[in-house]
Amino acid sequence: MNGLTELLKGALEGIVLQHIAQGETYGYEITKYLQDLGLEDIVEGTVYTVLLRLEKQGLLEVERRKSTLGPQRKFYSLNAAGQEYLTNFWARWDFLAGKMTQLRKA
Amino acid sequence: MNGLTELLKGALEGIVLQHIAQGETYGYEITKYLQDLGLEDIVEGTVYTVLLRLEKQGLLEVERRKSTLGPQRKFYSLNAAGQEYLTNFWARWDFLAGKMTQLRKA
């Protein structure tokens, strides 16, 4: 999908957080998952910058563990703040999506 | 709604364009309309900057006309490029909204 970048702003944090909420995971896996979902615009570098930002905001628990296949992995999971952020994110998303629908059929 | 700003990025151009598509209008009216819709985060200054950007991108026809109530109004309507942009915008929106739904119930 072309020109998705700007639309992703603000949504991407929620997207990543939502995937982590479904079970502890790490950057490389998240990237693959989003690619498989069809969000091919979201590439590796982008995912990592989002993760670092979320981490700095204190929304994630982090643990480094060895991988069998390469360098260490940085495993992420949601903490309470992350869970709360995610709830608020979906509220914002639903709000906007509702308005968009209203606007469209106005 | 709190913290909507980032989510609006990329969506706002589409929102404004969609409203103009429903009939020739001007900045001040668009602002009021969005406020009434419940998008109270979107204030005057923001709408005008979006309009200028859309105009620069060549998506709008512009015509200045007198108002009975104040300074001249700058009336906008969509041209062909604007119409096409809007169609593509909704395609992008639907694509993303679909992925968000998938992700959420995964």
Next chain:
DNA sequence: TCATGTACTTAGCAACACTAAGGAGTAGAC
């Protein structure tokens, strides 16, 4: 005359997705 409402412009800021470049580990092919 002074406040209020209408109507637009411009300069500058902060957040965010993205790019580019690189380092470092493991496995398998040759």
Next chain:
DNA sequence: GTCTACTCCTTAGTGTTGCTAAGTACATGA
């Protein structure tokens, strides 16, 4: 045993965009 491919993460910098702030200007009514 070296080379390639894949895995996995980091950092510095860029462009776009929504927002803020400050200002200009016209009209109406108190």
